[in-house]
Amino acid sequence: MKTKYIGLGILAAVVVAAVAYVGIRQSRQVTEIQGYVGGEKIGFLEDTEVRDILRERYHLSIDYAKAGSIEMVTGDTEGQDFLFPSNQTALEWYEQAHGSPVKSEIIFNTPIVLYTRSAVADALVQAQIASEQDGVYYVDMQKLTEAIESGKTWADIGLPQLYGSVTVGTTDPVKSNSGNMFAGLLADTLCGGVADEGNIGAVLPRLQAIFQKLGYMESSSADLFDQFLKTGMGAKPLIAGYESQLLEFAVENPDTWQQISDDIVMLYPTPTVWSSHVYLALDEAGTAGIDALLDEEVQRLAWEKHGFRTGLYDTPSDAEHFGVSGVADTLTQVAPMPDANTMEKILEALG
Amino acid sequence: MKRFKRMAALFLAVWMVLTLFAGCGGDTQADTVLGSGRDVLRILSGSENAELEPILETFADKEGVRIEMTYQGSIDIMHALGEEEIPYDAVWPASSLWLQVGDTEHRIQHAESISITPVVFGIRKSLAESLGFVGKEVSVRDLLQAIESGGLRFCMTSATQSNSGASAYIGFLYALLGNPEVITAEDLQNEDLKTQMKALLSGVDRSSGSSEWLMDLFLEGGYDAMVNYECLMIEANRELEARGEEPLYVVYPYDGLSLADSPLGYVDNGDDGKEALFLKLQEYLLSADTQNEIQRTGRRSGYTGISDENRDVFREDWGLQPDRVLSPIKMPAADVLFECLNLYQTELKKPSLTVYCLDYSGSMSGEGNRQLVDAMGQILIQENAKKNFLQASEREVNVLIPFNGGVIATMTAEGNGSELENLYAEVEAQPVGGGTDMYTAAVAGLEILKGYDLSQYTPAIILLTDGQSSGSLYDFEAAYDEMGAEIPVFSIMFGDADESQLEELAQYTNARVFDGRENLTEAFRTVKGYT
Missing domain, CATH: 3.40.190.10 (Periplasmic binding protein-like II)
Known part of the structure; x- marks a missing residue:
C-alpha cells in the first residue's frame, strides 16, 4: 500500500518536474533575429561553436542574408532586426538615411591588407615600394601610388613574366566594402593626409584614372581572394583584401595552407585603414545580438578561427596558431577613412 | 515572423506542385543525363565541361543522384541568369565574369572555381x-x-x-x-x-x-x-x-x-535539399582526388600548379x-x-549569309506555325534580337525560302534595316498547306548562295521542318558536290521530323541538328551562333 503511494508520489514529482522544465524551456525559447551581413563574416556566423554559444547562453539564433555594406544601409531595412556592415562609414550613411539605430557597437576589426606572391613581394622590396621588418611586410602607400600613376610595368620592377603595369586588384568600390575602403585609402594617400570634402575634388580625376586601369572588377571580396589563390601569380599579382581572410583560410584549410604558405605574402599598407565591423541594432530584438557577439568566448572564436581582431585581442600575441608568418602585432600607422560625404563623392566618381 | 515563414512555405509548396505539372509539358531538356537516382541536380554548363562527364557520373552513381547537364555558351548562360525563372539548380559557365555580370538579382550562391x-x-x-x-x-x-x-x-x-x-x-x-x-x-x-x-x-x-x-x-x-x-x-x-x-x-x-576559371555556383530557388546536394557535389569536385582527376583532363586545378605525375598530360x-x-x-x-560585343555582332564579325528554309506544309498548321512565327520574330525583329546579341549586322544577308512539297517563294533582305523586318511580315502572312520536301528547298538555297562571293561571308542554310521529307538526298548531294563550297546545312527538328534524315544532311555538310521540339526560339538562338 505504502509503496503504491510512493510510486504515485514519484510519478507526480516527475510530472511536475516535466511541466516545470517545459515551462522553463518555453520561457527561454530561442529568439531568431534577422539581418543583413557582409559576406566576409559568413564563415564566422556559420561557425557551429559560435552558433552553440549564442543559442545556449543567449537563446539567440542569427538568420542573415548576404548584402553589400553600402546597399544594406541605404536600402530598405523593413523586417530586419539588425545590420552588420564592414565599416563605420556605413553607420554614418545609415544615420543619414534612417536616423540613429536603436544601438550600435563595433564587434571586431580587421585591417585592409594587400596579398601577393613571394616573387612579387621581393620585387616590391627591391623597388623600395615595400619593406620587411621583423618578418612583417609593409608597403609604402605613397610609393605604391606613385608607381601605379606613373604607369610602371611589372617588367620595370623585375617581373618580366607578368604582363601589364603595376596595379592593385580590388573589388568594385561601388559594390563591395574592401574595394570601397581601398579607394578611401588611396584618396587619403593622394590628398597627403585625410581626404575631406575640401580637398577631394582636386584628386578625383587621378583616383578615377587609377581605378579605370583595373577594367572589370569583382563584386565580392571572397571571390577576389579565391581567384587570387587559384589563378596564380599571373592573373592576380597583387590584390587588396582583409587580414582576416587569410587567417581564416589558414585555419579552415590547414593542408592547403601548408602547401602554399611559402608563396603567399601579406603586406600591410602604411598607413592602412581599419575595416570596423559595426553592428547596428534596428529594434529591441536586435540589441540582444550585441551582447551575444561581444561574449568573451565568441570574441575569442572570432579571432582564433576567423582572424578578426577584437577588443580583447587587438594586439594579438598569439597569432602563432594560424601558422601564418608575418602577422603584425600592432598597427601603429592607421589612417582614418574619409567621412561619409567625402566617400559619397568618391563613389560617385568611380561609379 | 513565424507566420510569415509558414505562409512562405505554403506558397512554396503550391508553387512546387505547379512547376511540377508545368514540367510535364515543356521543361528544358538536358543534353546529357548522368546516373539514375531520384534526386536531380540540373546543371546549366559551358560545353567544355562535357569532358568531365565521367567524373560527374562517378559522383552520381555513388550518391544515387541524377545529374542533368544542359550545355550552352557562357554568354547564353549569362542571359539565362537574367530570366525571371532559372530552371536549373546550378550554373557552370567558363568564366566568373559572365556569372557576376548576369546575376543581377543575387540568386547565385557558393560559386567556386573548379579549375583554370x-x-x-x-x-x-x-x-x-x-x-x-x-x-x-x-x-x-x-x-x-x-x-x-x-x-x-x-x-x-x-x-x-x-x-x-x-x-x-x-x-x-x-x-x-x-x-x-x-x-x-x-x-x-x-x-x-x-x-x-x-x-x-x-x-x-x-x-x-x-x-x-x-x-x-x-x-x-x-x-x-x-x-x-x-x-x-x-x-x-x-x-x-x-x-x-x-x-x-x-x-x-x-x-x-x-x-x-570555371565557377560552379548554386541557383537559389529555395530548396534546402538541393542546396545540400549541390554542396556535396562541389566538395567532391574540389577534393584532392577529384582535383587530380580533373587535372588529368588537361585543366589546371588545385593551388599548387601541375603535379609531377600529371606533367605527361x-x-x-x-x-x-x-x-x-x-x-x-x-x-x-x-x-x-x-x-x-555589340560592335562585334553588328559591324565587325564576318557577315552571315543565311538561307532559312521554313516548312509551311499542312502539318505545321496551328501551333507549329505559331511557334515558327514567334521564333523568327526573335531573330528578324531587331529589338528582340538585341537582347541576346543576335542582332543583324549592316552587311549580312538573310534569305527566306518557305517550302512545302516544293519551293513556295524566295525572299532576300540585305543589311539590318526595314528590308529585314519586312521579312517578318512575310513569315507571318504565309499560309500553310501541302506536302514536305526539304531537299528541294535546300537545293534552291544552294542556288541562291551561288550568286554571292562566299569568301566574304559566313554562309549557312538553316532548315526547319516538322515531318518526314519526300524528295531525295542524292539530288541534294549532287548539287552540293557540284558547287564545291563548304556550306553547313543546320536543321531544327520540329514536330514529327525524321531525325535520321536531318542527321544525314548535317553529317554530309559538317553541320549539326538542333532540337526545336522543346523550345523552338531557343533552338533558333543556338543555331544563330554558328552563322
Whole structure:
C-alpha cells in the first residue's frame, strides 16, 4: 500500500518536474533575429561553436542574408532586426538615411591588407615600394601610388613574366566594402593626409584614372581572394583584401595552407585603414545580438578561427596558431577613412 | 515572423506542385543525363565541361543522384541568369565574369572555381613551325600578321555567345589598339580599329556557339587552327594522335591571354535539399582526388600548379607550357565589354549569309506555325534580337525560302534595316498547306548562295521542318558536290521530323541538328551562333 503511494508520489514529482522544465524551456525559447551581413563574416556566423554559444547562453539564433555594406544601409531595412556592415562609414550613411539605430557597437576589426606572391613581394622590396621588418611586410602607400600613376610595368620592377603595369586588384568600390575602403585609402594617400570634402575634388580625376586601369572588377571580396589563390601569380599579382581572410583560410584549410604558405605574402599598407565591423541594432530584438557577439568566448572564436581582431585581442600575441608568418602585432600607422560625404563623392566618381 | 515563414512555405509548396505539372509539358531538356537516382541536380554548363562527364557520373552513381547537364555558351548562360525563372539548380559557365555580370538579382550562391584553363591558339604543328611560332614568345600582333598575310586561317566561337570567342576577340582588340592599359568606350569609336578588325575576322573559317562543338567541328573539318581552351587543345590532340594525324601546337599570346576559371555556383530557388546536394557535389569536385582527376583532363586545378605525375598530360612537344605564369589581359568594365560585343555582332564579325528554309506544309498548321512565327520574330525583329546579341549586322544577308512539297517563294533582305523586318511580315502572312520536301528547298538555297562571293561571308542554310521529307538526298548531294563550297546545312527538328534524315544532311555538310521540339526560339538562338 505504502509503496503504491510512493510510486504515485514519484510519478507526480516527475510530472511536475516535466511541466516545470517545459515551462522553463518555453520561457527561454530561442529568439531568431534577422539581418543583413557582409559576406566576409559568413564563415564566422556559420561557425557551429559560435552558433552553440549564442543559442545556449543567449537563446539567440542569427538568420542573415548576404548584402553589400553600402546597399544594406541605404536600402530598405523593413523586417530586419539588425545590420552588420564592414565599416563605420556605413553607420554614418545609415544615420543619414534612417536616423540613429536603436544601438550600435563595433564587434571586431580587421585591417585592409594587400596579398601577393613571394616573387612579387621581393620585387616590391627591391623597388623600395615595400619593406620587411621583423618578418612583417609593409608597403609604402605613397610609393605604391606613385608607381601605379606613373604607369610602371611589372617588367620595370623585375617581373618580366607578368604582363601589364603595376596595379592593385580590388573589388568594385561601388559594390563591395574592401574595394570601397581601398579607394578611401588611396584618396587619403593622394590628398597627403585625410581626404575631406575640401580637398577631394582636386584628386578625383587621378583616383578615377587609377581605378579605370583595373577594367572589370569583382563584386565580392571572397571571390577576389579565391581567384587570387587559384589563378596564380599571373592573373592576380597583387590584390587588396582583409587580414582576416587569410587567417581564416589558414585555419579552415590547414593542408592547403601548408602547401602554399611559402608563396603567399601579406603586406600591410602604411598607413592602412581599419575595416570596423559595426553592428547596428534596428529594434529591441536586435540589441540582444550585441551582447551575444561581444561574449568573451565568441570574441575569442572570432579571432582564433576567423582572424578578426577584437577588443580583447587587438594586439594579438598569439597569432602563432594560424601558422601564418608575418602577422603584425600592432598597427601603429592607421589612417582614418574619409567621412561619409567625402566617400559619397568618391563613389560617385568611380561609379 | 513565424507566420510569415509558414505562409512562405505554403506558397512554396503550391508553387512546387505547379512547376511540377508545368514540367510535364515543356521543361528544358538536358543534353546529357548522368546516373539514375531520384534526386536531380540540373546543371546549366559551358560545353567544355562535357569532358568531365565521367567524373560527374562517378559522383552520381555513388550518391544515387541524377545529374542533368544542359550545355550552352557562357554568354547564353549569362542571359539565362537574367530570366525571371532559372530552371536549373546550378550554373557552370567558363568564366566568373559572365556569372557576376548576369546575376543581377543575387540568386547565385557558393560559386567556386573548379579549375583554370587559358584561351590559346592551337595551330597545326608544321604550320606553326613555318610561321616561326615554335619555341618562342608570340604576341597577338604576330598572329595578326600571319592572318593578314593569308598564312593563317582559324576557327573560333562566336564572341557574342561563348567565352572563348569573346576572350580571343577582346585580346585582338587590345593588340589592334596598341596594347592600352584597358579598353575604353572611346577606343571603340576608332575607324581604323574597325577596319583592321573586320579584316582580321574575315580570316575566320568557321564559327560556333560553343567551345566543345568548335573542337568537334575542327576535328571533322581539316582546318589549320582554332582558338579554344588549353584543355580542349589537349583533348583534340589526343584524338588527332590516335588517328595518326598531325597534332596542334599550342601558342600562348603573351599580350592577349585570358583565363577561364570555371565557377560552379548554386541557383537559389529555395530548396534546402538541393542546396545540400549541390554542396556535396562541389566538395567532391574540389577534393584532392577529384582535383587530380580533373587535372588529368588537361585543366589546371588545385593551388599548387601541375603535379609531377600529371606533367605527361601537358606535353611540351605540343607546345604546352605547364610552368608558364599565366598573366592575362584585363577584361574591360562591364559596360565597355557589352559595347565591344555589340560592335562585334553588328559591324565587325564576318557577315552571315543565311538561307532559312521554313516548312509551311499542312502539318505545321496551328501551333507549329505559331511557334515558327514567334521564333523568327526573335531573330528578324531587331529589338528582340538585341537582347541576346543576335542582332543583324549592316552587311549580312538573310534569305527566306518557305517550302512545302516544293519551293513556295524566295525572299532576300540585305543589311539590318526595314528590308529585314519586312521579312517578318512575310513569315507571318504565309499560309500553310501541302506536302514536305526539304531537299528541294535546300537545293534552291544552294542556288541562291551561288550568286554571292562566299569568301566574304559566313554562309549557312538553316532548315526547319516538322515531318518526314519526300524528295531525295542524292539530288541534294549532287548539287552540293557540284558547287564545291563548304556550306553547313543546320536543321531544327520540329514536330514529327525524321531525325535520321536531318542527321544525314548535317553529317554530309559538317553541320549539326538542333532540337526545336522543346523550345523552338531557343533552338533558333543556338543555331544563330554558328552563322
